Amino acid sequence: xxxxxxxxxxxxxxxxxxxxxxxxxxxxxxxxxxxxxxxxxxxxxxxxxxxxxxxxxxxxxxxxxxxxxxxxxxxxxxxxxxxxxxxxxxxxxxxxxxxxxxxxxxxxxxxxxxxxxxxxxxxxxxxxxxxxxxxxxxxxxxxxxxxxxxxxxxxxxxxxxxxxxxxxxxxxxxxxxxxxxxxxxxxxxxxxxxxxxxxxxxxxxxxxxxxxxxxxxxxxxxxxxxxxxxxxxxxxxxxxxxxxxxxxxxxxxxxxxxxxxxxxxxxxxxxxxxxxxxxxxxxxxxxxxxxxxxxxxxxxxxxxxxxxxxxxxxxxxxxxxxxxxxxxxxxxxxxxxxxxxxxxxxxxxxxxxxxxxxxxxxxxxxxxxxxxxxxxxxxxxxxxxxxxxxxxxxxxxxxxxxxxxxxxxxxxxxxxxxxxxxxxxxxxxxxxxxxxxxxxxxxxxxxxxxxxxxxxxxxxxxxxxxxxxxxxxxxxxxxxxxxxxxxxxxxxxxxxxxxxxxxxxxxxxxxxxxxxxxxxxxxxxxxxxxxxxxxxxxxxxxxxxxxxxxxxxxxx
Numbered sequence: 001x002x003x004x005x006x007x008x009x010x011x012x013x014x015x016x017x018x019x020x021x022x023x024x025x026x027x028x029x030x031x032x033x034x035x036x037x038x039x040x041x042x043x044x045x046x047x048x049x050x051x052x053x054x055x056x057x058x059x060x061x062x063x064x065x066x067x068x069x070x071x072x073x074x075x076x077x078x079x080x081x082x083x084x085x086x087x088x089x090x091x092x093x094x095x096x097x098x099x100x101x102x103x104x105x106x107x108x109x110x111x112x113x114x115x116x117x118x119x120x121x122x123x124x125x126x127x128x129x130x131x132x133x134x135x136x137x138x139x140x141x142x143x144x145x146x147x148x149x150x151x152x153x154x155x156x157x158x159x160x161x162x163x164x165x166x167x168x169x170x171x172x173x174x175x176x177x178x179x180x181x182x183x184x185x186x187x188x189x190x191x192x193x194x195x196x197x198x199x200x201x202x203x204x205x206x207x208x209x210x211x212x213x214x215x216x217x218x219x220x221x222x223x224x225x226x227x228x229x230x231x232x233x234x235x236x237x238x239x240x241x242x243x244x245x246x247x248x249x250x251x252x253x254x255x256x257x258x259x260x261x262x263x264x265x266x267x268x269x270x271x272x273x274x275x276x277x278x279x280x281x282x283x284x285x286x287x288x289x290x291x292x293x294x295x296x297x298x299x300x301x302x303x304x305x306x307x308x309x310x311x312x313x314x315x316x317x318x319x320x321x322x323x324x325x326x327x328x329x330x331x332x333x334x335x336x337x338x339x340x341x342x343x344x345x346x347x348x349x350x351x352x353x354x355x356x357x358x359x360x361x362x363x364x365x366x367x368x369x370x371x372x373x374x375x376x377x378x379x380x381x382x383x384x385x386x387x388x389x390x391x392x393x394x395x396x397x398x399x400x401x402x403x404x405x406x407x408x409x410x411x412x413x414x415x416x417x418x419x420x421x422x423x424x425x426x427x428x429x430x431x432x433x434x435x436x437x438x439x440x441x442x443x444x445x446x447x448x449x450x451x452x453x454x455x456x457x458x459x460x461x462x463x464x465x466x467x468x469x470x471x472x473x474x475x476x477x478x479x480x481x482x483x484x485x486x487x488x489x490x491x492x493x494x495x496x497x498x499x500x501x502x503x504x505x506x507x508x509x510x511x512x513x514x515x516x517x518x519x520x521x522x523x524x525x526x527x528x529x530x531x532x533x534x535x536x537x538x539x540x541x542x543x544x545x546x547x548x549x550x551x552x553x554x555x556x
Contacts, residue, residue, distance in 0.1 A: 010333050016342030023195065023346045027353070028175065030187050053282035053534075055190055057289030060273040062189035063358035064294075065196055070301055070351050071149045072414030075324035077305020078315050080476070081221065081229035082554050083236075083244040084302045090256035093291050093547040095264035097540040100288040102514075103265050104274055106436065108283040110511045113275070114362075115268040115428075116370045122435050122512045123446030124504075125374075130450055131428060132370035135268055138424040139363035140396060142269075143356050144403025145413055150352035151404065152329060153345065166404045169349075173356050174397040186273060188357065192350035193293075199347020200300035203328070206335045207307035220310045230306075232554040245477035254480025258487040262429035263421050268366060269358040284536045291543035295550055304331055325413055356400070363396045364389045415475040419461060422482040427453025430490035437514050443504060445497040453490025457482040 076084040112118045116135055120128035147166050154165035211217045218230045228235035228242050235242035238249060246254070264270060264287070274286035308315055308327035311334065315322045322330065332344050368389040377384070407416055431450045435441045464470040465478040510516045 010329070010341060010345065011338070012341060012345070013338045015339050016345060019339075019342035020346050020349070023350065024172070026191065027188055030191070051186065051276050051278055051282075053277060053285040053289060055186065056273045056277045056282065056286040058193050058293075059186040059189040060270055060286050061290035061293050061297075062193035062196070063269055063273060063355065064290075065193065065297065065351060065355075069297075069355070070196070070200070070348065071152065071325050071328055072417060073298075073301045074305035074308065074327040076414050076476075077302040078309045078327045079305075079324045080244045081225060081306065082232055082302070083242065084305070085232055085298045085550070085554065086251055086255055088294060088298050089547040089550050090251065091260040092264065092294050093543050094256065095260040096287040096291045096294065097543055098261060099265045099271070099274075100284045100286065100291075101536055101540050103432075103436070104284045104287070105280065106511065106514075107271060108275060108277070108280050109517070113369050114366050115266055115271055116366055118512070119431070119435075119446065120370075120374070122504075122509070123431075123441075124443040127431070127443065127446040127450060128370065129375065130447060131431075132366055132374075134424050134428065134450075134454065135366045136363055136371065138420060139269065139359045139366070140399045141403050141406070141420055142417065143359040143363070143396065143400035144405075145407040145417060146352050146356035146359065147400055147404035148407040149325075149355075149413060150349060151408075152325060153348045153352070162408065166401050169352065170356075170397045170401045173353055173360065174394060186276065188353065189273075192353060195343075195350040196347045197300070199344040199350075200304070202340050203331055203336065203344055204300045204303055204307075207304055207311070207331055210335060211307055211310050217306060217310060221306060224313070225309075230554075232551055234555075246480050250477065250480040250484070254483045258426045258429065258483040259418065259421055259480065261433070262426035262483065262487075266425055266428040266432055269362040272358075272362050272365065281534070281536070285534065285539060288536055288539040288543060291539075292546070295543065295547050304328060307331065360393060360396050360400065364392045367392050367396075415479070418476060418479040419482070422457045422461070422479050422486060423454060426457065426483045426486040427451075427490045430487045431494065434491060434494050435513070438498070439506060439509060439513050439515075440503050441494060441498050442501040444501040445494040448497055449490040449494035452493040453486040456489035457486035460485045 073084060073087065076087070107115075107118060110118060110121060112121070114132075114135075116128050116132040119131050147170055148162075150169045151160075151162045151165035154160050154169060155162055160168075208214065208217070211220065221230050225243070233248065236244075236246070236248040236251060238247045240247065244251075270287070274283045277283040277286055305324075305327045308331050312322060312327075312330050315324060315327055315330070328348070332341060332348075336344055368385055372388055372392075373380070373385055377388075407413055427450050430453050431446050434449070435446055460482045461478060465482075
């Protein structure tokens with residue numbers, strides 16, 4: 001990526017730097033203010049379960065709208081075209097609705113502090129420890145992706161070498177997470193959500209004006225890439241070829257079901273925001289509120305990738321010096337005037353901080369509660385665990401700096417992220433969904449289902465795909481298949497072992513299996529939460545209908 005220092009150097013001036021400096025000052029101020037509210041480990045890890053639904057909902061979507069989302073989905077737009085909208089309307093909204101309506105009552109009602117802790121109650125210590133290690137490793141790898149994404153921006157902005165950008169930006173995030181814990185991360189994520197939009201909307205509007213509007217953009221892409229490039233479903237028949245290298249079945253099952261549900265329902269970086277809500281109703285509404293902006297985000301993330309492909313046709317051709325990941329920075333360089341450029345740079349840095357903070361805060365929670373507190377240092381004073389969490393945050397950021405260099409080997413970081421999700425999130429989802437709906441499922445089945453699903457996805461990717469034993473049309477096509485393989489293998493192993501091993505007593509499953517309840521799941525709605533516009537079912541089905549309707553313009 002050394003070409004970025006010269007080829008993508010942004011023409012910043014004092015105004016741009018001033019805007020960036022003001023933003024950094026506000027972020028650290030929020031961290032200092034949040035520090036005063038951290039008195040217990042519950043405050044540090046889950047904001048004392050005190051936040052309203054609109055705060056947690058915006059933080060939920062902002063935690064996902066990180067630099068990996070912006071750079072990665074713009075890269076996907078440039079590489080795969082309009083097919084990228086599937087990551088939102090099939091690959092996000094249905095799973096977010098499922099999380100809110102079906103799974104949050106179990107998470108929040110059981111009063112767990114993390115996703116692995118739920119597995120402890122449902123399956124026992126073996127599954128708990130294995131899932132904790134998986135979560136910790138995945139969080140650090142994804143945090144590294146965010147660091148790498150920011151290094152692209154800082155390299156373009158300041159001409160810094162990549163290693164320096166990674167180190168400096170990592171320590172800055174470390175400062176505000178260590179100060180205020182999850183509260184600092186969440187309130188900064190709400191701020192970052194609006195800063196990100198203030199950056200992306202002008203970029204999209206100016207870019208569309210430059211290419212002559214959607215009609216001209218579509219015509220130019222059709223001429224250079226083919227008609228299927230600007231449609232959502234055309235060319236996805238089984239046996240057909242398309243830029244994505246996937247058919248409708250692998251899109252629906254691989255992306256829309258196993259990858260999507262695996263990510264949104266078990267990824268603690270997201271679920272943690274809902275667990276910090278002030279009551280069960282607010283926890284259920286958190287992902288449902290987030291689903292509505294998620295429907296519209298392709299307009300300011302995917303579309304710039306399409307614009308970049310027209311304005312910078314060398315993107316993706318490494319011989320010409322530009323990778324797909326460069327789509328957003330190159331548009332910033334070529335389209336934005338000073339002042340607006342400063343806002344855009346601030347927005348990308350805000351996006352990076354949101355994504356990395358989400359993963360580092362989930363890492364320190366899982367390591368401290370589910371590994372350190374559960375197996376290494378039990379029954380210590382509460383202050384001990386807060387102190388450990390702060391030190392673990394330091395370690396997590398340092399390791400994340402190292403994993404950032406792994407991400408730098410991928411020309412499209414979204415391909416890398418989807419590979420990680422197929423390895424880690426999909427097997428977890430198989431264990432969760434089967435254990436949640438089948439009382440008979442046993443502790444042994446949970447452990448071996450999780451382990452076998454994870455290994456199956458890795459074997460498919462590293463052995464069959466990387467070694468060329470099976471010819472997959474694209475990285476994403478291989479990831480979709482890996483996700484399906486992980487889910488099927490994990491599910492089959494769980495079903496077989498359930499038949500030959502002993503289940504937990506039914507009385508120990510209250511609030512952990514569908515059809516059973518715990519005291520927390522019977523919580524009465526707070527005053528005002530019974531208003532019709534706050535009904536979770538209305539919000540959920542409304543989001544599903546809008547997501548389906550969004551396909552219409554791209555399916556004609």
